[in-house]
Amino acid sequence: xxxxxxxxxxxxxxxxxxxxxxxxxxxxxxxxxxxxxxxxxxxxxxxxxxxxxxxxxxxxxxxxxxxxxxxxxxxxxxxxxxxxxxxxxxxxxxxxxxxxxxxxxxxxxxxxxxxxxxxxxxxxxxxxxxxxxxxxxxxxxxxxxxxxxxxxxxxxxxxxxxxxxxxxxxxxxxxxxxxxxxxxxxxxxxxxxxx
Amino acid sequence: xxxxxxxxxxxxxxxxxxxxxxxxxxxxxxxxxxxxxxxxxxxxxxxxxxxxxxxxxxxxxxxxxxxxxxxxxxxxxxxxxxxxxxxxxxxxxxxxxxxxxxxxxxxxxxxxxxxxxxxxxxxxxxxxxxxxxxxxxxxxxxxxxxxxxxxxxxxxxxxxxxxxxxxxxxxxxxxxxxxxxxxxxxxxxxxxxxxxxxxxxxxxxxxxxxxxxxxxxxxxxxxxxxxxxxxxxxxxxxxxxxxxxxxxxxxxxxxxxxxxxxxxxxxxxxxxxxxxxxxxxxxxxxxxxxxxxxxxxxxxxxxxxxxxxxxxxxxxxxxxxxxxxxxxxxxxxxxxxxxxxxxxxxxxxxxxxxxxxxxxxxxxxxxxxxxxxxxxxxxxxxxxxxxxxxxxxxxxxxxxxxxxxxxxxxxxxxxxxxxxxxxxxxxxxxxxxxxxxxxxxxxxxxxxxxxxxxxxxxxxx
Numbered sequence: 001x002x003x004x005x006x007x008x009x010x011x012x013x014x015x016x017x018x019x020x021x022x023x024x025x026x027x028x029x030x031x032x033x034x035x036x037x038x039x040x041x042x043x044x045x046x047x048x049x050x051x052x053x054x055x056x057x058x059x060x061x062x063x064x065x066x067x068x069x070x071x072x073x074x075x076x077x078x079x080x081x082x083x084x085x086x087x088x089x090x091x092x093x094x095x096x097x098x099x100x101x102x103x104x105x106x107x108x109x110x111x112x113x114x115x116x117x118x119x120x121x122x123x124x125x126x127x128x129x130x131x132x133x134x135x136x137x138x139x140x141x142x143x144x145x146x147x148x149x150x151x152x153x154x155x156x157x158x159x160x161x162x163x164x165x166x167x168x169x170x171x172x173x174x175x176x177x178x179x180x181x182x183x184x185x186x187x188x189x190x191x192x193x194x195x
Numbered sequence: 196x197x198x199x200x201x202x203x204x205x206x207x208x209x210x211x212x213x214x215x216x217x218x219x220x221x222x223x224x225x226x227x228x229x230x231x232x233x234x235x236x237x238x239x240x241x242x243x244x245x246x247x248x249x250x251x252x253x254x255x256x257x258x259x260x261x262x263x264x265x266x267x268x269x270x271x272x273x274x275x276x277x278x279x280x281x282x283x284x285x286x287x288x289x290x291x292x293x294x295x296x297x298x299x300x301x302x303x304x305x306x307x308x309x310x311x312x313x314x315x316x317x318x319x320x321x322x323x324x325x326x327x328x329x330x331x332x333x334x335x336x337x338x339x340x341x342x343x344x345x346x347x348x349x350x351x352x353x354x355x356x357x358x359x360x361x362x363x364x365x366x367x368x369x370x371x372x373x374x375x376x377x378x379x380x381x382x383x384x385x386x387x388x389x390x391x392x393x394x395x396x397x398x399x400x401x402x403x404x405x406x407x408x409x410x411x412x413x414x415x416x417x418x419x420x421x422x423x424x425x426x427x428x429x430x431x432x433x434x435x436x437x438x439x440x441x442x443x444x445x446x447x448x449x450x451x452x453x454x455x456x457x458x459x460x461x462x463x464x465x466x467x468x469x470x471x472x473x474x475x476x477x478x479x480x481x482x483x484x485x486x487x488x489x490x491x492x493x494x495x496x497x498x499x500x501x502x503x504x505x506x507x508x509x510x511x512x513x514x515x516x517x518x519x520x521x522x523x524x525x526x527x528x529x530x531x532x533x534x535x536x537x538x539x540x541x542x543x544x545x546x547x548x549x550x551x552x553x554x555x556x557x558x559x560x561x562x563x564x565x566x567x568x569x570x571x572x573x574x575x576x577x578x579x580x581x582x583x584x585x586x587x588x589x590x591x592x593x594x595x596x597x598x599x600x601x602x603x604x605x606x607x608x609x610x611x612x613x614x615x616x617x618x619x620x621x622x623x624x625x626x627x628x629x630x631x632x633x634x635x636x637x638x639x640x641x642x643x644x645x646x647x648x649x650x651x652x653x654x655x656x
Binding site for chain 2: 015016018023028030032033034035045073075078080082083084086101103104105108109112163165175177180181183184186187190191
């Protein structure tokens with residue numbers, strides 16, 4: 001897994017609540033047997049009309065916005081457990097998703113793929129969306145070490161929570177398998193004792 | 196000794212180790228897999244040279260991507276066929292039991308595991324599928340995981356997890372005529388919202404769940420994830436033990452009695468504390484229906500769509516082409532789907548057949564009845580329900596996830612409404628541009644016969 005320490009980037013505002021994983025990556029694109037290429041179809045049915053033409057009204061197709069931070073409405077990532085959603089978002093180029101609430105499974109999947117889900121207050125999210133929409137050149141700084149997200153050249157800043165173990169994993173690029181394999185003796189002992 | 200919940204008891208019995216200020220290592224008894232969320236996990240292990248640690252604790256099935264017609268013939272869609280072939284190769288290579296397409300035990304993962312007795316009380320179970328919560332009906336900690344976690348369980352039979360908070364939803368009283376388990380859970384989600392359960396594991400309690408069949412309990416627990424809860428559980432009782440007894444993988448004889456004695460210790464202790472509690476009266480529940488693009492957007496069939504100025508709410512109604520404040524009664528409907536891991540068990544088809552018997556499907560309606568497994572399909576035929584369906588003009592298909600997520604050819608066309616017994620009404624869930632209305636098998640059957648949404652309570656009374 002790629003390490004994550006700090007990030008400075010512009011952001012894309014996806015001002016919609018309850019974005020579910022069927023929107024992030026529709027089921028018909030889940031037939032691949034590897035992890036690559038899902039970015040082509042991220043938010044497919046919002047990015048393109050059914051006839052394949054580009055939906056110019058959708059924010060990812062709006063050339064004034066760019067960056068590797070996605071700022072989304074409340075309850076992001078609800079629905080299916082498909083990790084393809086996290087793969088699609090990272091494959092498209094995002095490194096951070098900001099929302100006022102994340103669904104559990106999506107959050108775990110994101111962290112397992114070096115994609116940082118940052119949960120902020122509703123008030124901060126609202127200010128952030130407004131700031132980006134009024135000035136698409138706005139640059140944000142995410143500092144995982146200090147657990148802060150801030151808008152450059154402004155007072156807008158907030159601390160965020162992250163599980164200490166997951167923080168260490170992200171900063172060092174470790175994943176859970178490494179840790180679990182190091183605990184094989186304990187796992188075998190547990191199996192013996194529960195029989 | 197401190198009072199414990201059902202969830203506490205099962206969780207605590209599976210903790211291998213705890214990381215200070217971090218997650219715990221939770222041992223997983225049973226791991227279910229299917230073709231869509233497992234291939235990348237197998238690849239990961241292979242790339243890293245790690246063997247599958249406990250293949251005999253894994254059970255595989257093909258369900259998401261399978262056709263529901265002509266299952267004896269090669270699958271036409273190349274990608275679907277390759278994904279299923281990959282599953283067969285991976286299972287063979289790693290010595291994992293697979294019930295592939297056409298096998299007498301093949302079926303939707305959350306239908307086949309309980310009916311084979313793989314699912315048992317007090318276990319921990321996972322699957323790369325959010326509706327794994329279904330198995331909680333047995334007093335099992337069962338939840339959906341991502342593919343990285345599938346790889347972790349392959350490698351170590353464990354997961355690193357933080358213990359979720361506890362939530363109890365109680366429903367007491369007497370359910371009205373025509374109110375099914377699906378209505379109970381749709382009602383709960385409509386009251387609590389789609390993220391009310393996030394961060395929690397839910398226990399359903401009260402006489403309504405105690406009096407429910409195992410299949411009804413599975414319908415309820417199945418949709419726990421639709422209110423955000425990782426899983427839902429119901430205390431095991433005599434109904435549970437009777438259901439498990441005699442199934443293929445159930446313990447037998449003295450072993451079974453020993454297990455039952457243990458399972459009887461699992462229900463929540465009197466006075467145990469939950470982090471959050473809700474309670475509802477059974478009398479307040481009526482047949483339900485959804486009008487929007489998340490499962491929390493549900494109303495009683497007799498009610499009108501609420502009025503809300505929230506832009507996401509308005510976007511949702513615009514997608515559905517419904518007006519705030521209108522009633523859904525008499526809306527013409529051209530598609531009906533009875534199936535999915537929520538409602539594709541024999542009791543669901545009995546409810547539908549009982550309503551349909553002696554009636555005819557409306558001409559405008561395309562209705563797909565998709566059993567959850569080969570065993571359910573066989574039972575439908577054995578009980579004569581297939582004849583009832585065919586005489587009424589319904590098509591009984593072969594088992595699979597089908598139009599619940601439309602990965603195969605069972606897609607609802609653009610702009611069409613489908614009254615569906617599945618679990619999600621997200622935009623395009625049943626096919627690009629399709630509009631899903633979630634309901635019980637009874638409401639779905641009535642819609643298919645009438646060709647429009649009707650007030651089923653009025654008709655029954």
